[in-house]
Amino acid sequence: MSRLFLQARNLVKRFGPTAAVNNVSFEVKKGEVLTLLGPSGCGKTTTLRMVAGFEQPDEGEIEIENTVIVSAAKRIFVPPEKRRMGMVFQSYAVWPHMTVFENVAYPLKRRGVKKAAIQEKVSQVLELVGLGKMESRPATLLSGGQQQRVALARALVYSPQILLLDEPLSNLDAKLREQMRVELKELQKRLSITVIFVTHDQIEAMTLSDQLAVMNLGEIHQIAPPREIYERPRTRFVQEFIGRVIWLEGRLAELAPGGASVEIAGDEPLSIFSRRISEDVKKGDDVIVGIRPESITLAKEKIAGESNQLPCLLEKRLFLGDRIECHLRYGNARFTLATPITESFSNGQKVCLCLPPDSVFIWTKPTGLTE
Ligand SMILES: Nc1ncnc2c1ncn2[C@@H]1O[C@H](COP(=O)(O)OP(=O)(O)OP(=O)(O)O)[C@@H](O)[C@H]1O
Ligand SMILES: [Mg+2]
Structure with missing residues (x-):
């Protein structure tokens, strides 16, 4: 059995009167993929951003390996740059004025890593995502799938403890999406990296996840392995959202x-x-x-x-x-x-x-x- 890595307890985030995330709790084990699945506006990105530290919860807390990194009640907040998390944002925002190399090197530069070490690490991750020969190419000359890989490499480059992926495949066409889905799963397995993955695509959710959390209107309806979700839905919404x-x-x-x-x-x-x-x-x-x-x-x-x-x-x-x-x-x-x-x-x-x-x-x- 793998160890517990991250625990989120009773997270609440309000924007004005309505709660975008309403009492959400989940656990992620080391080396596992947890997927947040649900329709547009159900609170997936907000939940992920609270884990990353780009959003502060109004209530609840998050623990990593038994250390609290954020708690509304205890007024604890570890800033994003101290969380050792790699994130790919929903609009994955590859910087157009930089080359592939510069894009991926950026997080290391900001952390003051030495030049030689940057060179080695960047080459390594670019190889890993299949962009080994494109270091000096300007980002503007990349296809959607290649930009996607740059964003992934940038999130992986400082060896994060956990990878947070917000709809990383949503801007790709159907065929490339399918290919990247398989590649992403292989990469995750090879690195044994812990992942929280956000999507509203049920096929992606079924194929990539160890645990699947189905969300609606800011709440998690059920968390279970994909097969259990499909065969034993706990609510009408879950049954309706997945499958026919x-x-x-x-x-x-x-x-x-x-x-x-x-x-x-x-x-x-x-x-x-x-x-x-x-x-x-x-x-x-x-x-x-x-x-x-x-x-x-x-x-x-x-x-x-x-x-x-x-x-x-x-x-x-x-x-x-x-x-x-x-x-x-x-x-x-x-x-x-x-x-x-x-x-x-x-x-x-x-x-x-x-x-x-x-x-x-x-x-x-x-x-x-x-x-
Ligand atoms: N900064 C903000 N200010 C006000 N409301 C916000 C803000 N961010 C999110 N919301 C609202 O919170 C709710 C949840 O948004 P969120 O982005 O988490 O949804 P999502 O599940 O990621 O949706 P999508 O699949 O469309 O990306 C939405 O109703 C959204 O309009
Ligand atoms: Mg979103």
Whole structure:
């Protein structure tokens, strides 16, 4: 087991009346990647900037290897330059009037490192990020991906204890982004460096993280390894934000320790059994039911003796080359489901969805959500 490296406890940051970051706590182990994932404006950058020291929290504290580096209550604040952290900013800001070498050497120069040592260290990190032959090139003549590497090299050059990366791949096109994602993961593993990574891209978050923190409106909804987040979301927001979900509405008819039954609103009275029930739902509540499409199987007709079968109308089928997209309707609920091209359904026919009880999630119906 790796050691605990950084601990953030109950961080709050207000800009005016609203809290941009509201009671956020997390831990990062040495050599691990923690990702902050969430929609625009949810407080990712603000959280990262508090870790880096560019923003002071109104409440809460941060500890590195059991030493408090910032605490609102104890009035402790270690300035950014004393934190031994490397940061790549959201707009990664490579300085255009400098060469690649000068850009990367800058943090060392500011720290008064000797010329020979600078030369050696800069060459080393440029090699590491694949820019070994571009030392003297002016930064203005670099592609987006190369600028990205310069920013990364600049953050790595003084051997930080932790790397803070704020959407470092967001300015790249899709193909380069994919390539850099793989390179970044390899580099992180090779250096065994601890990383806090910020993104709103779920693929990046799933592939790069050891631990994934899903944020919304200044709060962390869940922190867990990516697979656990996907398979066992703790809130409706987490389930919706990551992966695809099919939603149905209903009413909680029965609630027992091992599971619950929901009466689904639709064409005919129907009850669905689930083993994944949000803690706040009570018998009789209006609920919404979330199901991952890949956990559903589609049958031609009801299978005798099986429960959790949802009769649907197959309204339309679209051939997409590698799969068929089935447009289905149950009552007012419409959704799509991909099937293999070998299936032999036809438009307008009745089909039956089989919903495994472990894949059916029940959440409180949010107020304001109408039919
Ligand atoms: N210096 C500031 N002054 C006032 N409000 C701010 C400031 N910085 C951030 N905010 C507000 O705080 C909230 C969180 O901003 P933050 O930049 O942390 O979000 P984010 O999750 O990084 O979003 P994005 O994905 O768009 O980068 C937003 O509502 C933002 O407008
Ligand atoms: Mg941001």
